Amino acid sequence: MATVILREDEVEQLIDMEEAVNAVEEAFKLYSLGKASMPPKVYLEFQKGDLRAMPAHIMGYAGIKWVNSHPNNPDVGLPTVMALMILNDPETGFPLAVMDATFLTSLRTGAAGGVAAKYLARKDSRVFGFVGCGKQAYFQFDALRKIFDIGLVKAYDLRRSAAEGFADYCKKAGVDVSVTDVKDVCKCDILVTTTPSRQPVVKASWIDKGTHINAIGADAAGKQELEIEILLRAKVVVDDVKQAMHGGEINVAVSKGVMQRDDIHATIGEVIAGIKPGRESDDEITVFDSTGLAIQDVAVGKVVFENAKKEGKGLKMQFFKI
Numbered sequence: 001m002a003t004v005i006l007r008e009d010e011v012e013q014l015i016d017m018e019e020a021v022n023a024v025e026e027a028f029k030l031y032s033l034g035k036a037s038m039p040p041k042v043y044l045e046f047q048k049g050d051l052r053a054m055p056a057h058i059m060g061y062a063g064i065k066w067v068n069s070h071p072n073n074p075d076v077g078l079p080t081v082m083a084l085m086i087l088n089d090p091e092t093g094f095p096l097a098v099m100d101a102t103f104l105t106s107l108r109t110g111a112a113g114g115v116a117a118k119y120l121a122r123k124d125s126r127v128f129g130f131v132g133c134g135k136q137a138y139f140q141f142d143a144l145r146k147i148f149d150i151g152l153v154k155a156y157d158l159r160r161s162a163a164e165g166f167a168d169y170c171k172k173a174g175v176d177v178s179v180t181d182v183k184d185v186c187k188c189d190i191l192v193t194t195t196p197s198r199q200p201v202v203k204a205s206w207i208d209k210g211t212h213i214n215a216i217g218a219d220a221a222g223k224q225e226l227e228i229e230i231l232l233r234a235k236v237v238v239d240d241v242k243q244a245m246h247g248g249e250i251n252v253a254v255s256k257g258v259m260q261r262d263d264i265h266a267t268i269g270e271v272i273a274g275i276k277p278g279r280e281s282d283d284e285i286t287v288f289d290s291t292g293l294a295i296q297d298v299a300v301g302k303v304v305f306e307n308a309k310k311e312g313k314g315l316k317m318q319f320f321k322i
């Protein structure tokens with residue numbers, strides 16, 4: 001009995017976006033049907049950052065992601081975020097795999113955006129706006145282009161070089177791109193926001209009827225990308241009610257008392273499972289508030305582990321005297 005150890009470069013080869021989208025869609029659905037368990041994240045706070053433990057049991061696997069966030073790490077030559085996942089057999093508790101989960105975090109976040117847009121955006125969406133063109137934007141784009149026929153990408157980032165780098169990536173994928181101002185980017189069918197902002201970047205007056213927004217950047221208390229007015233006008237769908245109220249895009253509106261639990265239309269899992277409707281007219285504004293769930297991590301970790309087994313990949317480590 002050995003544990004499989006998988007490096008980041010190996011994990012990247014063992015799962016593609018299509019597999020991730022399917023796994024995440026199924027995970028959201030199972031969670032909404034009560035067929036998964038996911039205790040709340042546990043945080044260890046430090047002066048320069050934090051570490052989070054994210055456990056879940058779903059699809060026949062148990063797992064935990066142990067992930068840090070240290071914004072000043074680039075100064076000492078380390079990434080801001082580094083994540084490892086342990087995947088266990090729930091029958092025995094045996095650790096089946098230890099794998100990099102840094103790439104998986106971005107992949108499953110992109111996949112969640114793709115799944116949400118599939119259920120909430122207009123089917124004929126052609127123009128895609130990106131506010132924030134860092135790491136997550138690339139994965140959001142990769143997932144969305146699996147689902148939609150993208151006619152035009154509009155890109156904006158505080159750092160123009162980031163917007164231009166992202167534009168080059170989209171052009172290489174055969175998509176027309178315009179690097180433009182934030183107001184113009186918001187005139188689109190599907191808007192994706194992936195900034196770490198603590199002030200609204202997107203104004204309510206810029207958002208037309210019928211727009212779908214993937215609000216990805218706010219994943220901790222105090223973070224906010226959209227003016228609250230947008231949330232009040234929109235049909236708001238979250239990945240998880242508690243997490244969203246605590247740290248998702250709606251957290252600031254909730255803490256100010258202008259939004260309550262009842263203002264959340266549904267979880268994305270409830271929409272996928274058909275328990276609650278998704279988009280009901282071409283005119284409504286829809287917002288997907290993504291905070292990132294441990295069930296997503298275990299769902300994609302499962303795919304990686306099963307593909308590694310099939311392909312005989314990874315280092316086999318016998319940790320215990322069995």
Ligand SMILES: NC(=O)c1ccc[n+]([C@@H]2O[C@H](COP(=O)([O-])OP(=O)(O)OC[C@H]3O[C@@H](n4cnc5c(N)ncnc54)[C@H](O)[C@@H]3O)[C@@H](O)[C@H]2O)c1
Nearest residue numbers: 109132134135136157158162194195196216217290291292
């Ligand atoms: N919802 C989830 O599951 C999930 C998962 C991963 C990351 N995140 C969050 O997404 C955000 C982005 O993560 P990332 O890995 O892409 O980071 P990143 O640093 O690679 O990219 C962020 C980009 O936003 C830009 N930016 C910052 N403030 C801006 C503003 N006011 N207007 C326009 N652009 C601005 C930066 O210049 C940068 O290019 C973070 O807040 C992160 O915590 C959420």
